[in-house]
Amino acid sequence: MKALFDAGAITHVQAGVKILGTVFLPVTSLIRKGSLKKPVAIEVTKATPAAKRLIESAGGSVKEVYFNKLGIRAHVKPEKFVVLPRLAAPPPRLRDRYPNFASQREEHESVRASHLETNRSIYAEMISNSHPENPASE
Numbered sequence: 001m002k003a004l005f006d007a008g009a010i011t012h013v014q015a016g017v018k019i020l021g022t023v024f025l026p027v028t029s030l031i032r033k034g035s036l037k038k039p040v041a042i043e044v045t046k047a048t049p050a051a052k053r054l055i056e057s058a059g060g061s062v063k064e065v066y067f068n069k070l071g072i073r074a075h076v077k078p079e080k081f082v083v084l085p086r087l088a089a090p091p092p093r094l095r096d097r098y099p100n101f102a103s104q105r106e107e108h109e110s111v112r113a114s115h116l117e118t119n120r121s122i123y124a125e126m127i128s129n130s131h132p133e134n135p136a137s138e
């Protein structure tokens with residue numbers, strides 16, 4: 001979703017991204033025209049079976065991932081967060097739709113840890129630059 005957002009293929013991500021196979025969206029229309037030469041791996045909130053078939057027939061893959069509203073915001077705009085929030089589990093009625101949630105959470109935790117380390121080093125540098133070791137005596 002972040003790559004689609006950064007590329008400008010989508011402008012608003014409020015409740016996730018759903019790829020439809022019957023509507024001429026940028027990705028599916030490229031596949032139908034035969035313009036897509038390389039396989040595409042897409043992470044979306046939902047995808048119709050027709051869209052999955054189109055993308056997989058072109059050699060790509062579709063991975064359905066679960067995000068709540070805060071998770072979508074953190075995924076699309078991680079620079080807005082000092083500490084990325086933990087990934088929320090799908091509600092019980094949606095758990096069969098997202099069987100790979102455990103692997104998604106592991107991937108997210110590694111990204112979250114690297115984000116935290118990067119921010120720690122940035123803030124430590126900012127603090128050390130704002131407080132000199134030996135203040136000038138008057």
